[in-house]
Amino acid sequence: MQSRRKLRFRLIVSFALFGFGLSALFAFAALNIRTRVEDQLVNSSLLDDARWANQQAQQHPGTPAGSRLLTGSMYSDRTIYRAPLSWQNLDNGVHDIYENDQDGQRRHYKLAVYRENGIISFLRYDVSREELGKQQLIISVIGAVFLFGLLSLVLGFWLSRKVLKPVSELARRLRDFRKTGKAEPLAPDFADDEVGELALALDEYSQRLTAMVERDREFNSDVSHELRTPLAVISSTTELLQGSPDLTDKLRERLKRIERSSRQATELIEALLLLSRAERRGPTRGETTEVAKVASDVIESQRPQMRDKPLEVELIVRQPVSINAPASVLAVALTNLIGNAIKYTLEGRVTVEVSGDRIEVIDTGPGIKPEDAERLFQRGVRGEGAGGSGAGLGLAIVRRLCDLYGWDVSMRPRTGTNGAVASIVFK
Structure with a gap:
């Protein structure tokens, strides 16, 4: 470099x-x-x-x-x-x-x-x-x-300070804008020269960027409102229907699936909105999130994928772990990791292990190549093997959420046997 x-x-x-x-x-x-x-x-x-x-x-x-x-x-x-x-x-x-x-x-x-x-x-x-x-x-x-030569050096110092003073002033003004969070026009404070032309170009770029950020903010607000409202209706309706005494077990199970899907959609919307705003938010009222509890809920929500599969899913809590992050963010990350493990494992076992400062998802599927472990977190990259359908966005979303909260997410092949290990290390 x-x-x-x-x-x-x-x-x-x-x-x-x-x-x-x-x-x-x-x-x-x-x-x-x-x-x-x-x-x-x-x-x-x-x-x-x-x-x-x-x-x-x-x-x-x-x-x-x-x-x-x-x-x-x-x-x-x-x-x-x-x-x-x-x-x-x-x-x-x-x-x-x-x-x-x-x-x-x-x-x-x-x-x-x-x-x-x-x-x-x-x-x-x-x-x-x-x-x-x-x-x-x-x-x-x-x-x-x-x-x-010495005189040229001294003269170079003096001329560089004089010539670059407007550039240094422009950089200082930009740093002040970053601190205050409010951008003001730059061009009126500079002469009509190359630096003034640069300041004018920065003003135009700032205006376009501000307009784009404002459109994104309005879009996020509209999406948040328009999507949460029908999801809330679905959640409340399923809750009322489950209270009916004449429901059959089959209908009650379907209503539970609808309720879980509605909750997952709400959590996903919240996580995606956080990513779009690059906003790191903790749980409400200073509470912490229990990793094992979120993992258990995610496992239950993924059980319909195990139908007609000789597959077992096990949760092992070796040491309780609590994190300062919303349960919805962790739920979205674990849904992708555990869901991928269940989807790619045709038979055997998926083990979710909580210990120390991490959670690991261990499967007995076809595994991954060591050189593909990092590439799978790129946007649009799909894994090879059974059930390899989809847009290849799940792991990319997991990586962005973990980067937002300072967690380390990784995947690696299992040693000595088939399968892969996905882990999130909390910091």
Whole structure:
């Protein structure tokens, strides 16, 4: 994963690198030009001076040889042997030589040689001092590069603060809106520039989002009212009918199924409304919900699915568990988990075990693949095996409810035998 840095930091670094790079490029160009120009001037001057000395020696044979720039040495073809051995075979031109001076220090010289009409003139120019000056110039230029780089960094800090101040102010205003829960127009407080255009776009987005949230809130309220009313009528009617003395056992059983289905629908509506609002609500009057009791009610409501199946459902309470959540939320989660276990298990046993801080649903069905355990909680994913019909939304709803209340829900295959284990860990 790439690291994410603040825009201000990137601006400062970019400005500093630009200033440093530009200064370094300028310093390199200045040193290169200085070296080339100096070398050409020195070579040209030495060669001209050697030519002038040669001409003076030809025109005034008895006059000692001199130099307009430097003192040099004049030899003829007969006296050339007196010259240093390393000079005697040099051609016309300027040569770089390295010799020791009187103090024994090795120095760098430029030697101009000119041969004409039997006369050889030598002019030696000490460039060691020039090299010392060049080193001092390089040190000065490097210091200037770092100084300008530091100045660019300081200037980058100042400019970034000034340039990004409107962006920081916009971010602060947005954070204040999140705290107060009320959005106010942003664009009037900013200039008509890029930041103002961004603020205007945020205002338009906020208006659309507010309208959408308001429509969702109204829809949730309408659904809550319109669905709960007929369900309440169904519940009250079945309750009255069950009090009739002339009911047969078959009719009484059917009325109980209608009552359970009505209660499940009411619980599901309440859970879905909580999810749509992302609202975490506890039980009324500060009461806690007994996990075992809810699990027992869910098991009873799922018994009609076990008809014509050699299947047993068992509830084991090893340790009572109470949670601070509505019974309807837990009932919806357990209905999906226990209902799936009963649906996919053709024969054998489904065990619901309550212990410690969790509840587990253990079945003897075909089981699941380890790599599919997490994928089954995705929306639209259905399990493989018997009874694999449905929209694949049940486990996705369970995951969202558990995330809302901070619970951990998971599925895993049983070890050493067929079947799967679904568990909810309460925190």
